[in-house]
Amino acid sequence: MKTNANSMTNSVDFFMGALGPKGFQGYFDWLDTQEQVPLYLIKAGPGCGKSTLMTRLAQASPLPVERIHCSSDPDSLDGVIFSRPRAAIIDATAPHTVEPAYPGAVQKVVDLHHALDNDYLTAHRGEIVALFRRCSALQEQAGRSIRAASSLLDDSRRLAAPLVNEEKLLGWARRLGSRRLPRTGHPASESIRLLSAVTPKGRMVFMNTVETLADEYIVLHDEQGAAAPLALALLRQMALERGYSIITCPCPLREDAIDHLFIPELRLAFLTGNSWHSMDLENLQNVHCTRFLEKGGPRSLRARLRFDRKAAAELLKMASEAQRQAKASHDELESYYRTAADFSRLDEIAEQLTKTLFA
Template sequence: MVEPTCPGALERYVNLGACYDTAALKPMRQALVQAMEGYPACYRRAYRCLRAASEIRADLRALLETPQLEERLLRRAKGILSRECKKTGGQPGKAVQRFLGAVCCRGVVCHFDTAEALCQRRYVLCDSYGLAHPLLSALAAGAMAAGYDVTVCPDPAQPDRMSHLLIPSLSLAFLTSTPELPYEGHAYRRLRVDAMADPQAVRRSRARLRFGRKIAAALTEEAVEAMAQAKEKHDRLEALYNPHVDFDRVLATADRLAEELLG
């Protein structure tokens, strides 16, 4: 529940609780409480696992991120921008943020089909260690400076880092493909981000990199399992509630609010 900061003037309450048949729900109190038992704990476990997995991935990146790697990535970004993003001569472009994927009860998912629908030319960044963020950031900044709007797609597990970049007006996408979530569609070009890392650093840390990826994957799998358990509990709760909700009244409330907002 979100409390209004200035009720009546800027915001107002919408009470969907009035759509419940409270007389029918009161005798079901015990069943409703039992259906929710352990539900918050499932999400707490999932979030703890995802935080731990993110920390491990950050540790792996630290083994390979060097000034030399960043220089290579920025140089590659500059070359791509000079080829793909000719200056429009207009105002700088804007960025919107949209999540293209998620970690959810069905696993780690990404709607690559959305990128395919918007962009015919797709650069695929083969990245096993999460090193593509500086490249994508430089591409986004350069495209906006040239006058193009961009869609920034953050990593759902680490929202401060970018996973994909779309430039719809150029029909151009930059999609990160990982061993855990590979992009299997047609690639206009492929960039091996892994190959830009220092080969000696990769060889020196190979065992640690392999172990860290395995642990991070296991933690993510545990988080997915916890969210799946939470969904099962929520589905049971919905099955109990739904026969006693006046959905016609819910939809009528939505229609009235939409009419007021759009009018």
């Protein structure tokens, strides 16, 4: 499912966490440990205005921002990353809990808990606890479906892997990198983002982000995922060695595999194309990874690969349905917290942060 942003021109959209084969995989700590971005950490319950606060700050920014969406509710934000001043504000509660390592000096906690009517919440604790448990159970159910789908997709990769001519593949990737990535002499840097995720709305891919970050696209079509990740790993290494600031997008359904690689300085993107994210773009160069497979390859395995693909697709639909039900329960949960929240306090915090960030 493609998405289009309707807000600020040239702002981009990503996920930074999603359900994967080993449960929730998040990259929020990357901002702190690798990118060393000053962080505002929001601590609050559901429905207390975290996403609203971040949306207001994104809209107040005079420059484009990165909007980080919640994979459990893509219409809500998990974070906003500002370009100037370089800073970020994120939802630092579970499942992407981030605690301040240097409170006040580097990370600043934005605590909204004190704006809650605890007496009201205590009076409804039975309903609230039941809804929290239902949300958790449904997310676990979604996670089991994703884990099973990932296992099937990995089965396809293992079947195709022995057929990949790695020497031919990596030789092609090395020549491509040498031609398209001239040395800069600058220090390199890397950001980790997710371009896609399994959500209550199905598999979502932020195509608006692709078109914002790049004008030229090299798409590696690889249904089984046996060849493209190897080429992308080499291109990533070359880009870093040659001094580029890159955005690496891991595969949310497979560990240690890269789906996409952006070189914003060159307005260039290396993308993976398959059933899960077709790339319908202008100015693209299509590279069909079957050219790197030995003859007599996937055709002999066609029935098995077709089964894996169809079964994985059904399991991912089941995962999205469980997430949809979890979101419905979470929406009901949020109604209790919205009633208990003092949103005038949220207005004060939003105004103060806007002045701090953009004065």
